[in-house]
Structure formats: structure tokens, C-alpha cells
Amino acid sequence: MNGLKKHRGLKRYYRDLLFKDDSVDLLDFDNPEIWFDHGHLHFDNKGYGNNSFKKRKPHLDKLFRHFEILAKKAQSLKTDFQLYAIILDHDSYNDALFLHTPNPNNSQFPFQISELQSTSTLTNKDLNIYIDNLVGYEKKYGLAGEGFCLLFKKNVGHAF
Helix, strand or coil: CCCCCCCCCHHHHHHHHHHCCCHHHHCCCCCCCCCCCCEEEECCCCCHHHCCHHHHHHHHHHHHHHHHHHHHHHCCCCCCCEEEEEEECCCHHHCEEEEECCCCCCCCCCCCCCCCECCCCCCCHHHHHHHHCCCCCEEEEEEECEEEEEEECCCCECCC
């Protein structure tokens, strides 16, 4: 072999991305003592979307489906919260959905990032188009090694 590893089961993997929404079930919203210190979920744990937007899009679709699910579930929290996604320009592996509440770790709440802007800092054309077509999300952009986009919804927890 020439050292290239064949990824088996990708057809099933992408089918599961489309139909399985199981990650949110791991969060226990019924516990009155629950808190989140930037608790987050990643959806491309292998980095498949780093080389191709066609492979990245199903991961982003799942992230935003989970955003909607989490937004509904988080309403039952007995505390204030922030729900937001951070999408990196070229690093699909680190795209994540975050839930943050006041917590005993003394993490800043509400969390704020200075120097965010409303104009895109992304150089990935396909990702820029995808984000522009998202409806109902507030979009803030910044630079931290590479361009990123922070997305949240007004009237869902604390805004940025």
C-alpha cells in the first residue's frame, strides 16, 4: 500500500449525519443543578470537511439542526443561558455548537468577544455563501488565527 488509509463506511456515516439527531439527548436539562461552562458539541470529529465543502456541508446542516433542537430544550433551563455556534473558515473539525450558563468556574457570563464585526472575515467562498443563506441567525465575524463566524439567534438566551 502507498500509506493512504481507506475510510470504510462513509456512505453510512453521511446517511447517519442526515437522519440521526442523537447528540442533544446526552444533555440532562431536567437536573436543576445543571450548568455549562461553554459546553459544546462538534459534528465533524474526523475533519472530513476540511478538504471539501461538499463533505463539510452535511456536518454544518447537522450542527444547525441541533441548534434548533437545543434552542427549544434550553428554554426549560432554570437559569440564563447563551446558545451560539462558531464556524471556522477552513477547520471543519473545530466547528461547534456551544451552550453557556452561569457556573461555579467563574467563567464570564454573559460571554462576550470583543472586536467582532458584521462584515465577513471568511475567505472560504462556499462557506460564506452557506452562512449568508442561513435565515434567522445573527452573524458576527472575527479573526483568531483564521476567520470565524459566531452565530446566534435573538430571543434565544442572552445575545452577543
